[in-house]
Amino acid sequence: MSHTNPAPKNSVIDIQNLNMIYRGRGAETVALKDAHLQVGAGEFISLIGPSGCGKTTLLRLIADLIQATSGEIIVAGKSPREARLAREYGYVFQAPALLEWRSVLKNVMLPLEIMNFSKDERKARAAALLEMVGLGDFHTQYPWQLSGGMQQRVSIARALAFDPKLMLMDEPFGALDEITRETMNLELLRIWQETKKTVVFVTHSIPEAVFLSTRIVVMTPRPGKIERIINVDLPYPRDTETRESQRFFELATEVRESLRDVH
Amino acid sequence: MNRRHLPVLITLVALILLGYPLALLFGLPLARRDMNDLRKWTKETINAERQVLEGELDGENRRLTFPQKNVVENDKDRTLFLDDRALSSTSERPQERVSGTETVFTFASETGLVVLDGVLLEEGSDYSRTADVITFTRPPPRNAQLRQYADYFFTNPREGEILLANAPPSGAELWTNQYTIYAEPGCGNTLMQCFYALPQHPVPFPHWIAQRVIPFFQKAPLSDEDNVVRATLYTTLGTLAALGLGGAVGIMLAVLFVMFRPLERALLPWTIASQTIPIIALVPVLLLVLGNVGITIQTSLLPTAIIGAYICFFPVVVSTVKGLREVDPLILDLMKSYAAKPTEVFWKVRFPAAVPFFFTGLKLGTAAALVGALVAETESNNRRGLGFQILGQVQAGNVADVWILLIISGLLGIGLVALVGFIQRLLAPWERTT
Numbered sequence: 266m267s268h269t270n271p272a273p274k275n276s277v278i279d280i281q282n283l284n285m286i287y288r289g290r291g292a293e294t295v296a297l298k299d300a301h302l303q304v305g306a307g308e309f310i311s312l313i314g315p316s317g318c319g320k321t322t323l324l325r326l327i328a329d330l331i332q333a334t335s336g337e338i339i340v341a342g343k344s345p346r347e348a349r350l351a352r353e354y355g356y357v358f359q360a361p362a363l364l365e366w367r368s369v370l371k372n373v374m375l376p377l378e379i380m381n382f383s384k385d386e387r388k389a390r391a392a393a394l395l396e397m398v399g400l401g402d403f404h405t406q407y408p409w410q411l412s413g414g415m416q417q418r419v420s421i422a423r424a425l426a427f428d429p430k431l432m433l434m435d436e437p438f439g440a441l442d443e444i445t446r447e448t449m450n451l452e453l454l455r456i457w458q459e460t461k462k463t464v465v466f467v468t469h470s471i472p473e474a475v476f477l478s479t480r481i482v483v484m485t486p487r488p489g490k491i492e493r494i495i496n497v498d499l500p501y502p503r504d505t506e507t508r509e510s511q512r513f514f515e516l517a518t519e520v521r522e523s524l525r526d527v528h
Numbered sequence: 529m530n531r532r533h534l535p536v537l538i539t540l541v542a543l544i545l546l547g548y549p550l551a552l553l554f555g556l557p558l559a560r561r562d563m564n565d566l567r568k569w570t571k572e573t574i575n576a577e578r579q580v581l582e583g584e585l586d587g588e589n590r591r592l593t594f595p596q597k598n599v600v601e602n603d604k605d606r607t608l609f610l611d612d613r614a615l616s617s618t619s620e621r622p623q624e625r626v627s628g629t630e631t632v633f634t635f636a637s638e639t640g641l642v643v644l645d646g647v648l649l650e651e652g653s654d655y656s657r658t659a660d661v662i663t664f665t666r667p668p669p670r671n672a673q674l675r676q677y678a679d680y681f682f683t684n685p686r687e688g689e690i691l692l693a694n695a696p697p698s699g700a701e702l703w704t705n706q707y708t709i710y711a712e713p714g715c716g717n718t719l720m721q722c723f724y725a726l727p728q729h730p731v732p733f734p735h736w737i738a739q740r741v742i743p744f745f746q747k748a749p750l751s752d753e754d755n756v757v758r759a760t761l762y763t764t765l766g767t768l769a770a771l772g773l774g775g776a777v778g779i780m781l782a783v784l785f786v787m788f789r790p791l792e793r794a795l796l797p798w799t800i801a802s803q804t805i806p807i808i809a810l811v812p813v814l815l816l817v818l819g820n821v822g823i824t825i826q827t828s829l830l831p832t833a834i835i836g837a838y839i840c841f842f843p844v845v846v847s848t849v850k851g852l853r854e855v856d857p858l859i860l861d862l863m864k865s866y867a868a869k870p871t872e873v874f875w876k877v878r879f880p881a882a883v884p885f886f887f888t889g890l891k892l893g894t895a896a897a898l899v900g901a902l903v904a905e906t907e908s909n910n911r912r913g914l915g916f917q918i919l920g921q922v923q924a925g926n927v928a929d930v931w932i933l934l935i936i937s938g939l940l941g942i943g944l945v946a947l948v949g950f951i952q953r954l955l956a957p958w959e960r961t962t
Binding site: 328329330349350351352354355356358359360362364365366375376378379380407408409 | 856858859861862863864865866867868872876877880881883956957958
């Protein structure tokens, strides 16, 4: 494993010697082995790799949705559990996971209700975020009335509603078609630049990882581990022209080769 | 009414048309039975001057037949003469009671044909005679009909065949001048005539049922308890009350079960067991208990509501528990990421997610709740509701009316399920149900 970039000073996430072992009947699965990673404030980190490489496991460990077998994680200066209780991150899942009985607006308001924001603030924030993700006219619609991409945008708005420092996103555009996905990538970059959040983003897609990230964490399976971290030196703001540039192609090739070597 | 309803309509028409062959299928055997039932035939008295019975009189032959078949057996007007002497067609009883153990019987006359329960017995094998006393080889069963026919007995009335007690000498003449026969089937000469003449059709022709509808609804004024519309209304309200009560109890129980697993483990087997007690057994007990407190079906909806609720709460509990538990795991992860309290997860996520499941369970229980209401209405001193109507018409034998009531009940069931579905679409318009 090699770092092409030294660890940033103000790290939002600090991972050392992280291991995750699932013990089944007799057999042991090493989901993640000896992971080291540091994420600085304002970075956009992609975790990319094939199935079984541990990228979703790593994300869930950061989120305290699962607990590590051994190793250390520090999120915003706290343990993962403390960070979760302090609501330091917003999580966006592979599926929109919206509540079908609530309108779009009320769905975005869900975390705000739990976190005891006042009624006025809830409404104001939710409306503002829907506006930001381009769904300002859809307040009263219900999830089943929206397309997949629109539902996922609501999910992102919801994750931003309570203004967490950190965004954890698990293949949010995985279920969308390529064209919609590219549009959503642009949208996400715009939101990221507006809100200046730290993002950890899991993806299967090499172009997506290159297009979005400041750094790409290449992971490989059997056992799941961090293979390489690649620095993406493409300038922001990025657009469709970026995708067609030579540097983009070179970086994508670098990622692809890192993935290929281990298979 | 759109194309979506077409298959239902076609099936409905098919079912109605099916009524015709079914009516024939069930009615024709009854018609045939009527046609062959001699007792229902019209009688004709044959007056003939000195009509001689057929059969040889040679001093030994005792078997003779009437000139016409289907002779009426019990006929006081019939006279049979042997030469000049009138023969008696009646029989006598023995002095002794047929106790089941008694084998010896005494009759008034010393000769005659012994008949046990309409069957002619054979002297020698079945009994032995000493003058007026006969002794059976096996005692006749208790209270069996034992008779002695002094002169003659009909061995086969259909063929007009009689057996004489004593063989007439040759040269004698056995004749009659009046006897009655079964001339024609009472219902008609053809099977279809007898079919139409049936007093009750097990399955009436659909158009007969249709013709009966308006008179049936008009048979009592709207103010009267007996009016069908009022009865239907009563049963509907009773079932709705049952659904409301059963639904409420079902939800509460489901919530408790999900919140407290030990409670579920403790109570679930008993809940299941409660459903295996047939309502027909439970209803009288329940009505008795409530009646003692002054609550009867006649005066309140509560008994019907309780009985119907008892039946429909179970599917509600089962479905609602499933809905409360089977929540999208991603949403549960989402709530975990918000550090939400368990009660918040329950009321914001689990409970709303379970609403469609609740309605599915309620729909399942609706038909059963209706049946429960109908059963409750058939019992005890009740004069209200469709159940009472159905029972009354069944007891009175008004088959077409029973069919009309059954159709009303069926439509009521369909309507109630549709109503529950409608409320579901109002409260839980999203797609994901079971």
